[in-house]
Amino acid sequence: MISVAVDRSADAARPWIEAAHPTHPSLVDTRHRLADLYNMVNVPTVVWIDERGRIVRPNDVAFGTDTFRHITGIEAARHLGALRAWVRGEMPEMPAERVRALQSLPTSADQQARAVFGLGQWLHEQGRAEAAARHFVTAGELAPHDFMIRRGTMPMRGIDSMGPQFRSMLQEWTAAGNPYYRPLPE
């Protein structure tokens, strides 16, 4: 297992990692490298990678517990059961064509949004917070489904990512018929 905190700083991720005492590599990705490489648009996102370094199950939404099930509507047990079966080799491999059919590939707008995010993130690292915030907003407008950008940058814009601005963004998004989480159908 490799866990990656896609977060504004190591210190933002530190309390969570220290509380979990992980024995696996537990990494921090302040520049959203993983989001860019794997087209991740929200957290949590999980990917299964086999011994040869092949993606055998693409980006999916999975939780380790049912703590937030009443909000997410996603049950932990289904994915956990499948994960255990895969690790033990008790599960037939998903055919490559099926993996590809379940993948969601980035659009030009997604990659433009990530470039604008990258610009903002660099400015933020330099302490140029106002300029950074402008770019974060623009990036979110370019890819409205990308909550890694829209919600993930909130703490860097002085906004509570679990507060009223997040809730109104979520409300607007779901009222328009869009899902906040997009788990795989199988």
Next chain:
Amino acid sequence: MAEPIFTVIDDGTPIDVAPRDGAERVRRAQEGGRPVALDEAERVAYLGVSAGERGRRLASLEAPDFTLPDLDGRLHSLSDHRGVKVFLVAYGSW
């Protein structure tokens, strides 16, 4: 007087160049179909990677390698784990 500096961040790696060299790099990236984000006032440009390139890599099913630090700053790569199954989890404190 020293020439002003322009920063070009090429797929995450920043380099400082003279402004006209920065403009040239931006132009070449745009011509090559790469996403470019530019802030003239802040003298910085970010050159990203195209949807086509990222998409082709993902569709190949060969998992893109990455190298990231842990809390102690020690670097880890996905490719260090060849030979075992990897359950990759991205999460955030936000």
